[in-house]
Amino acid sequence: MRDFSQSHEQLSLNTATVRKQWKLDRIIDECARRGIGAISPWREQVVAVGLEKVAKQLRDTGTELSGYCRGGFFPAADAAGLKAALDDNRKAIDEAKTVNAPCLVLVVGALPGALDGKAAYKDIARARGEVRDGIAASLEYAKNVGMPLAIEPLHPMQAADRACVNTLEQALDLCDELDPGRSGMLGVACDVYHVWWDPKLQEQIARAGEKRLLAFHVCDWLTPTRDLLNDRGMMGDGVIELKKLREWVEAAGFAGRCEVEIFSEHWWSKPGEEVLDTVIARHKSMV
Amino acid sequence: MRDFSQSHEQLSLNTATVRKQWKLDRIIDECARRGIGAISPWREQVVAVGLEKVAKQLRDTGTELSGYCRGGFFPAADAAGLKAALDDNRKAIDEAKTVNAPCLVLVVGALPGALDGKAAYKDIARARGEVRDGIAASLEYAKNVGMPLAIEPLHPMQAADRACVNTLEQALDLCDELDPGRSGMLGVACDVYHVWWDPKLQEQIARAGEKRLLAFHVCDWLTPTRDLLNDRGMMGDGVIELKKLREWVEAAGFAGRCEVEIFSEHWWSKPGEEVLDTVIARHKSMV
Numbered sequence: 001m002r003d004f005s006q007s008h009e010q011l012s013l014n015t016a017t018v019r020k021q022w023k024l025d026r027i028i029d030e031c032a033r034r035g036i037g038a039i040s041p042w043r044e045q046v047v048a049v050g051l052e053k054v055a056k057q058l059r060d061t062g063t064e065l066s067g068y069c070r071g072g073f074f075p076a077a078d079a080a081g082l083k084a085a086l087d088d089n090r091k092a093i094d095e096a097k098t099v100n101a102p103c104l105v106l107v108v109g110a111l112p113g114a115l116d117g118k119a120a121y122k123d124i125a126r127a128r129g130e131v132r133d134g135i136a137a138s139l140e141y142a143k144n145v146g147m148p149l150a151i152e153p154l155h156p157m158q159a160a161d162r163a164c165v166n167t168l169e170q171a172l173d174l175c176d177e178l179d180p181g182r183s184g185m186l187g188v189a190c191d192v193y194h195v196w197w198d199p200k201l202q203e204q205i206a207r208a209g210e211k212r213l214l215a216f217h218v219c220d221w222l223t224p225t226r227d228l229l230n231d232r233g234m235m236g237d238g239v240i241e242l243k244k245l246r247e248w249v250e251a252a253g254f255a256g257r258c259e260v261e262i263f264s265e266h267w268w269s270k271p272g273e274e275v276l277d278t279v280i281a282r283h284k285s286m287v
Numbered sequence: 288m289r290d291f292s293q294s295h296e297q298l299s300l301n302t303a304t305v306r307k308q309w310k311l312d313r314i315i316d317e318c319a320r321r322g323i324g325a326i327s328p329w330r331e332q333v334v335a336v337g338l339e340k341v342a343k344q345l346r347d348t349g350t351e352l353s354g355y356c357r358g359g360f361f362p363a364a365d366a367a368g369l370k371a372a373l374d375d376n377r378k379a380i381d382e383a384k385t386v387n388a389p390c391l392v393l394v395v396g397a398l399p400g401a402l403d404g405k406a407a408y409k410d411i412a413r414a415r416g417e418v419r420d421g422i423a424a425s426l427e428y429a430k431n432v433g434m435p436l437a438i439e440p441l442h443p444m445q446a447a448d449r450a451c452v453n454t455l456e457q458a459l460d461l462c463d464e465l466d467p468g469r470s471g472m473l474g475v476a477c478d479v480y481h482v483w484w485d486p487k488l489q490e491q492i493a494r495a496g497e498k499r500l501l502a503f504h505v506c507d508w509l510t511p512t513r514d515l516l517n518d519r520g521m522m523g524d525g526v527i528e529l530k531k532l533r534e535w536v537e538a539a540g541f542a543g544r545c546e547v548e549i550f551s552e553h554w555w556s557k558p559g560e561e562v563l564d565t566v567i568a569r570h571k572s573m574v
Contacts, residue, residue: 111526114510122526128486157444159484160510160526170486197446199415199457223401223447225515239398239409239447 001247004258004287011283012038012066013276014217014261015045021272024049025057032061034276038257040067040215043092046099055099066257067150067189067215068092068101072163073109074134075127077120081112082130089138093147102256103148103214105189106135107163114161127164135186136178143185150214151175152189157228168195168204175212182211190249191217191261193232196240202248210253218242218287219262230263234278236286246287258287288534291545291574298570299325299353300563301504301548302332308559311336312344319348321563325544327354327502330379333386342386353544354437354476354502355379355388359450360396361421362414364407368399369417376425380434389543390435390501392476393422394450401448414451422473423465430472437501438462439476444515455482455491462499469498477536478504478548480519483527489535497540505529505574506549517550521565523573533574545574 024045071092096104111119154163179186220238311332358379383391398406441450466473507525
């Protein structure tokens with residue numbers, strides 16, 4: 001297991017962590033200033049600054065990417081919606097290529113309309129079928145472009161509205177079905193927040209192996225958790241065994257960046273500088 | 288599949304559903320008045336009225352039980368805590384016997400102290416071991432008394448503080464380990480709220496079969512869900528495919544009561560009469 005205690009050279013910042021404090025160009029500069037050598041940005045943050053401008057800034061600052069957020073949201077109420085989702089995923093793949101991301105993270109979607117409180121249908125098996133078909137179609141394009149797709153299983157509490165892939169086992173079953181040759185072009189993003197509770201976690205991380213483990217995200221699970229989306233904890237403030245989980249992914253062959261992604265009204269209310277300094281300190285002591 | 292549309296004779300009310308409106312003696316009377324022939328009461332509600340008094344009222348009104356809530360909370364920070372939990376579970380088994388319950392529902396517990404925001408340890412595998420040992424010890428006593436134990440897998444969002452058994456598969460693995468002979472004395476309580484999202488749900492319900500399916504609970508999953516504990520929906524107001532899930536448990540051999548259990552600040556704020564009338568109507572139309 002790698003020693004993170006002396007340096008944060010393996011740290012990457014998911015830029016949602018300070019999205020309410022700063023625009024992306026400022027985030028990139030603040031990271032570079034602190035020796036955070038990698039980020040994982042969100043599409044809307046990139047668009048707000050400009051894709052080419054972001055790509056140039058990344059090159060100029062020597063900032064790498066640990067992922068690009070996000071593709072997915074495949075299920076839809078009708079054929080037009082399904083097609084629009086595929087078009088949008090192709091666009092996301094192109095953007096990811098432009099900023100030289102190692103993978104496009106897929107938040108696969110769930111019951112269409114549920115995010116707005118009006119599910120078009122309740123059949124989660126249908127949504128899962130549409131996800132499978134959407135990934136299959138996107139994978140073809142991704143292979144042509146050379147952009148690996150990372151399916152991110154989301155916590156079961158987000159199964160209705162954000163992602164109906166909810167365990168590592170389910171994500172890996174999809175990988176095996178759609179990419180039986182383990183080409184390296186389809187894998188998973190393993191975010192401890194979503195999977196820490198899973199009694200089969202260690203077994204499924206080992207099953208994933210180096211070829212399928214495309215990203216590793218950390219934060220913490222707070223007790224109590226007051227919101228299903230925006231109450232994630234800073235590493236060390238919750239109950240997730242972060243070092244144990246990192247040991248498992250590294251034993252399986254993962255040697256990439258460790259990405260900190262904290263959706264939190266609490267941390268969004270703090271000065272961005274304080275958040276980044278805390279992220280660095282906790283990455284050394286708790287991850 | 289049984290026809291529920293014309294009658295609510297298979298309906299049971301988990302009495303937490305109206306716990307803020309009425310004490311248990313009033314709840315039993317209001318249920319009897321409406322032809323709700325069964326309830327599943329909570330220990331604190333029973334204690335507040337008096338165990339013997341409740342037992343007599345149940346007999347006098349001809350009210351049956353679909354379960355008794357609850358045993359469990361096995362993990363503890365130290366040996367004294369572990370022993371206290373076993374003692375309390377024996378007491379719960381005795382109470383369940385006194386009120387003639389068909390099973391004692393187990394909310395198994397999780398990281399000790401996490402419910403109060405101060406987890407004594409973070410090792411969820413340790414908590415799961417303590418749960419296994421606690422059920423094993425309680426099962427011996429339960430067999431002597433003749434009170435089946437129903438492990439209730441809780442939603443993964445409650446894995447830290449309430450129950451570290453979070454899928455039907457995990458609960459059934461425990462059953463197979465501790466009761467390989469399928470004696471009927473150890474099984475599961477299948478609550479749609481906790482398990483609806485699980486991609487392996489149908490397969491695991493079939494695996495459980497009649498011998499292991501000791502209880503079936505319904506409510507609904509709202510979008511959005513605003514609280515991790517007390518924002519459950521009335522049947523039909525959310526996205527769970529209730530009829531499909533009931534079909535699965537009945538295909539597996541379940542022929543018991545269908546228990547409505549709704550923890551909801553919204554429904555707790557309504558008159559109890561309105562809640563019960565709505566439960567009956569939705570049980571006929573949506574379950």
